[in-house]
């Protein structure tokens with residue numbers, strides 16, 4: 001559905017990102033995406049078992065260390081034969097002299113001297129008292145049944161030693177894993193996925209049932225791990241805190257239970273009220289803000305920070321749609337960079353509707369794709385989920401707006417394009 005402009009570029013090494021200057025305008029949506037990609041470098045690779053390698057990206061070519069198959073084998077149940085018959089049946093698995101045959105099963109090793117395999121349906125065994133059993137070609141069998149090489153799978157038929165079987169950069173599917181097993185591998189070297197922890201804030205948030213007035217049902221807990229996985233991350237656990245500075249500091253410092261995350265995503269607390277502690281906690285931990293606000297709506301208070309230990313922190317605003325648009329803007333490129341994947345450029349689609357100008361900011365509008373046109377969805381207030389739930393992607397409408405029929409940048413949603 002997306003236009004071919006949705007192309008990828010090669011990963012770049014991380015580039016130094018200047019500390020945001022408060023006097024400067026907030027970066028645009030496009031600048032914020034690029035900055036989130038450029039600020040991070042890929043994690044080192046790791047070796048995993050074949051079972052754990054599916055869906056991961058291979059980092060070194062898998063080559064055949066020897067010919068595949070590594071021995072000539074029978075393609076049929078029958079007899080290995082030497083010559084054109086009749087044959088004397090001898091012990092299986094031993095070299096065959098001219099005029100000898102021995103029983104062989106499909107996949108069985110072809111003994112030295114065997115020139116072909118006669119399949120069971122084409123042979124006739126004659127019992128001979130006091131003598132070895134005799135094998136003959138059935139009168140109705142094709143004469144070609146005994147030509148050299150018949151029903152033999154030769155050595156190296158699938159690959160020659162040194163052939164590249166799976167290229168580095170391949171996202172491994174189950175058949176790749178099976179091929180690696182055929183090549184004798186027990187482990188594969190793959191790109192490590194970033195571990196992404198979530199810190200959910202807000203003392204008004206409840207996690208089950210229908211909340212009282214003044215309380216809200218948590219929209220992030222149920223969806224974030226799935227989205228993180230779809231963006232190429234490995235969910236690293238949830239931590240719920242209230243609105244106190246001490247809780248924020250402890251949560252961002254980490255060091256508690258579980259694996260050390262590469263990225264922490266926080267929800268809420270990006271505003272400038274007394275209960276919004278993101279910036280103060282990052283500062284107290286010696287971290288720096290790489291980005292503080294984006295010229296877009298919704299999601300403008302989004303923040304991106306880096307701690308001295310190299311951990312990235314993405315601060316999502318509390319408003320549900322604003323948070324998810326901020327995650328698409330910052331999380332998608334950051335996880336791509338850390339996961340050694342290319343930067344995803346936006347596609348271009350024709351807008352199905354007029355969208356009015358909104359000077360100074362990009363509007364991120366969940367949209368549906370109908371007959372190659374992108375239509376803004378309904379129910380897309382910053383606090384809503386309904387519009388996003390029915391959307392195919394989101395439009396990034398520039399400040400000057402867009403007329404129906406004109407092209408507009410469009411991005412897929414993580415669940416409409418899997419990584």
Ligand SMILES: Nc1nc2c(c(=O)[nH]1)N[C@H]1C(S)=C(S)[C@@H](COP(=O)(O)OP(=O)(O)OC[C@H]3O[C@@H](n4cnc5c(N)ncnc54)[C@H](O)[C@@H]3O)O[C@H]1N2
Nearest residue numbers: 202205216217218219220268269270271276317318319322
């Ligand atoms: N005076 C101003 N007030 C606000 C501004 C502003 O510029 N000046 N910006 C507004 C915008 S835009 C946004 S977005 C929010 C950002 O708020 P925070 O990131 O500080 O988030 P909170 O204040 O904690 O919560 C905002 C909103 O989101 C709800 N929320 C939080 N967590 C959850 C959750 N897990 N599930 C569902 N809903 C959640 C929370 O209850 C609030 O309604 O600030 C605006 N205000």
Ligand code: MOO
Nearest residue numbers: 298299300322382
């Ligand atoms: O911009 Mo807020 O981020 O609309 O909800």
